[in-house]
Amino acid sequence: MFSKSRLALAALSLTAAALLPLVAPSPSHAIPAYARQHKTECSTCHTIYPELNEFGEAYLRNSYVWPSGAHAAPAGKGEAQRTEGLWLSGIPEMLPVSFTATIDAAYNSRAVDELDLSSRSIRLQASSAFRDVAAFYLTYNLYAQDLQTGAHNNPNNASPDINELFAIWRHALKTPVNVRIGRMEPKLSLWKKSNRVITVPSFASTTYTQGQGGSQWSVDTPQDALEVNSLIGDRVLVSAGVANRKGQNSKDYYGHISGRFGGTDFSGHEPEVDLEKEATVWDYLGITVGAFGYSGHNGVIDAFGVAQERNNFYRAGAEIDLLYKRLHLKGSGVLGRDTNPDLSAGGSALHSHAVTVEGEYMFGAPVDVVALMRYDYFYNLQGATRRYIPAVAYTPLQNTKLSLEYIYEDGAQAINRTTLASLAFSF
Amino acid sequence: MKKTLLTLLVLALSVSAAHAGLKVVGKGDAMRLDPSAFPPAMKANYDIMKVRCVKCHTLERTIVAIQTGIAPISGQPFDRNATKAYGVKMLRKPDSNMSKPEIKATVDLMNYLLVEAEH
Numbered sequence: 001m002f003s004k005s006r007l008a009l010a011a012l013s014l015t016a017a018a019l020l021p022l023v024a025p026s027p028s029h030a031i032p033a034y035a036r037q038h039k040t041e042c043s044t045c046h047t048i049y050p051e052l053n054e055f056g057e058a059y060l061r062n063s064y065v066w067p068s069g070a071h072a073a074p075a076g077k078g079e080a081q082r083t084e085g086l087w088l089s090g091i092p093e094m095l096p097v098s099f100t101a102t103i104d105a106a107y108n109s110r111a112v113d114e115l116d117l118s119s120r121s122i123r124l125q126a127s128s129a130f131r132d133v134a135a136f137y138l139t140y141n142l143y144a145q146d147l148q149t150g151a152h153n154n155p156n157n158a159s160p161d162i163n164e165l166f167a168i169w170r171h172a173l174k175t176p177v178n179v180r181i182g183r184m185e186p187k188l189s190l191w192k193k194s195n196r197v198i199t200v201p202s203f204a205s206t207t208y209t210q211g212q213g214g215s216q217w218s219v220d221t222p223q224d225a226l227e228v229n230s231l232i233g234d235r236v237l238v239s240a241g242v243a244n245r246k247g248q249n250s251k252d253y254y255g256h257i258s259g260r261f262g263g264t265d266f267s268g269h270e271p272e273v274d275l276e277k278e279a280t281v282w283d284y285l286g287i288t289v290g291a292f293g294y295s296g297h298n299g300v301i302d303a304f305g306v307a308q309e310r311n312n313f314y315r316a317g318a319e320i321d322l323l324y325k326r327l328h329l330k331g332s333g334v335l336g337r338d339t340n341p342d343l344s345a346g347g348s349a350l351h352s353h354a355v356t357v358e359g360e361y362m363f364g365a366p367v368d369v370v371a372l373m374r375y376d377y378f379y380n381l382q383g384a385t386r387r388y389i390p391a392v393a394y395t396p397l398q399n400t401k402l403s404l405e406y407i408y409e410d411g412a413q414a415i416n417r418t419t420l421a422s423l424a425f426s427f
Numbered sequence: 428m429k430k431t432l433l434t435l436l437v438l439a440l441s442v443s444a445a446h447a448g449l450k451v452v453g454k455g456d457a458m459r460l461d462p463s464a465f466p467p468a469m470k471a472n473y474d475i476m477k478v479r480c481v482k483c484h485t486l487e488r489t490i491v492a493i494q495t496g497i498a499p500i501s502g503q504p505f506d507r508n509a510t511k512a513y514g515v516k517m518l519r520k521p522d523s524n525m526s527k528p529e530i531k532a533t534v535d536l537m538n539y540l541l542v543e544a545e546h
Contacts (some may be wrong), residue, residue, distance in 0.1 A: 273515045364521065
């Protein structure tokens with residue numbers, strides 16, 4: 001009896017051990033500070049948080065300014081009730097700070113601590129727009145406790161550190177161009193790392209790494225960068241950037257283009273729907289396609305800041321996002337090439353590739369539950385890895401999410417089965 | 428002086444008349460419309476609105492938007508174009524749980540209420 005209950009718990013938490021490195025920094029980037037600023041509910045921007053809905057994506061692309069109107073009232077009561085001095089100074093009327101915390105339970109029969117309740121994290125988030133002219137965004141990892149995998153009695157805590165900190169100059173010099181500078185997740189993928197129902201593990205297509213040690217790099221790694229982006233006709237987004245990673249004297253370059261057919265456009269305008277007529281497919285359908293490229297370099301840095309065993313690499317990706325009523329499909333594929341992926345003397349080049357496909361179905365009221373199935377595949381220096389992830393997520397309140405996922409990972413060297421139950425809440 | 432008083436009286440009457448068509452009961456989260464004077468079709472539409480719309484927000488938000496002509500969150504004008512845009516937005520929200528006929532019913536009701544609020 002006892003062993004059966006343990007097995008049941010194991011079935012819940014097993015998969016998390018395989019995800020160990022992924023669990024600790026998992027908190028979402030949902031920002032209740034926005035809800036406070038605009039006096040609106042989380043569901044304005046999110047389906048089940050932190051995944052964004054169409055309006056939330058428009059808010060993100062519009063540099064955290066309310067879309068479809070440059071004169072949105074941050075206090076929710078019109079400009080007349082703003083404190084003029086603060087408004088003229090560009091200072092937010094309330095401190096735009098939020099927190100997101102996660103508490104996890106993981107089970108993995110192969111882990112040292114089969115049932116691990118110690119995995120948890122808390123992240124500080126801050127973001128605001130200054131008079132619709134500029135904006136900033138910050139996420140700071142306050143605390144993250146890894147799962148226990150090895151023989152250590154006290155698994156490492158992830159060091160408190162900035163995850164993202166960037167400033168945005170909107171419509172610079174009164175042009176349609178926005179400028180971002182700072183530490184950021186470069187605009188490559190259609191979805192930010194946090195724009196998912198379940199954030200652990202992240203999509204293999206954007207998080208797979210190549211090689212070991214210093215060669216660890218993935219598409220969604222936050223980097224120090226300068227980026228420009230612009231909307232063309234409300235339905236096409238182009239962005240380009242240059243990244244300058246610490247300790248590296250060379251620059252990386254990247255670009256992104258995406259377009260949307262049907263649905264709410266990138267500026268937040270709703271599609272034309274004739275309410276007098278019978279429903280058509282296009283009343284509900286929205287398709288977004290995107291492509292990106294990244295060309296970079298890394299290597300072992302010597303005492304003079306010069307990269308030895310240099311690795312030149314690129315990633316090229318294509319993605320599609322399809323929303324139809326309560327069905328949401330996401331597909332992402334990436335090709336890559338590294339000239340020296342393990343940063344060794346005389347290392348040989350390697351081609352890599354990764355694919356992620358995720359299908360989500362929202363059951364909606366009266367129970368806000370999303371069921372999803374994800375398939376991940378990536379091939380890197382260690383070989384091929386496949387993941388199959390069924391999961392459900394439930395939000396009893398808009399700022400609280402309970403999720404349960406089973407992660408079956410068929411790796412090049414071992415099979416891992418982890419069950420992860422997670423409680424996340426933002427405030 | 429008489430002219431000024433007359434002007435003020437006319438202004439005061441016109442202000443009070445502006446909300447004559449909207450009979451509101453309760454305050455804050457409990458704010459509701461009194462549909463007793465609605466045409467039958469709009470009564471049916473109101474039955475839909477008071478159930479569906481409150482899933483995510485209070486009826487106060489909708490009523491204030493209609494009364495003031497300003498959407499409380501965005502600060503944008505709340506007119507017929509806005510009611511349709513909000514309707515389409517709700518139609519496309521996966522978690523709104525509203526069908527197209529229900530969306531049409533609530534948009535029709537809001538348009539009716541906008542006209543009533545002007546009288």
